[in-house]
Amino acid sequence: MEHANPCKLPMNTGSNLDSLPILDTPDKLVVHAYAAFIGELLYVAINTVPQHSFSMSCLTRYMSKDTPAHLTHAKNVLRYLIGIKGRKLTCCDKRVSLPHVLGEILAHENSSWADDKNNRRSSLAYYFFVYNATFS
Numbered sequence: 001m002e003h004a005n006p007c008k009l010p011m012n013t014g015s016n017l018d019s020l021p022i023l024d025t026p027d028k029l030v031v032h033a034y035a036a037f038i039g040e041l042l043y044v045a046i047n048t049v050p051q052h053s054f055s056m057s058c059l060t061r062y063m064s065k066d067t068p069a070h071l072t073h074a075k076n077v078l079r080y081l082i083g084i085k086g087r088k089l090t091c092c093d094k095r096v097s098l099p100h101v102l103g104e105i106l107a108h109e110n111s112s113w114a115d116d117k118n119n120r121r122s123s124l125a126y127y128f129f130v131y132n133a134t135f136s
Helices: 028-047 050-062 068-083
Strands: 105-111 124-130
Touching (some): 028 050, 028 068, 050 124
């Protein structure tokens, strides 16, 4: 996927992974490839690109029961990463824009209400910014 077309979102709006058919006996090669691919995307989410953490949370729910359709959704995350590879986090920048103030920690939080259709659990996300850079 070196020359894949970039996309603007890590997951398409309205994507419902729960509606994808689950096989009774999953293909071991697909499960292995999916698990390895998701592991690499998780490394990127944890260390460099936290904005696709929600899509990774959705994709990791199918680590042992995935299908080629799940792998297609994971590849969409990679296409998103290809589109943003030129972006960077700037820490301790003196040209901080509003609403950030030098030395001030700014936090944002968002949650859903029972977005997991199977067990009606909610999702939560938070970000902490210092000098216009995300650190958690």
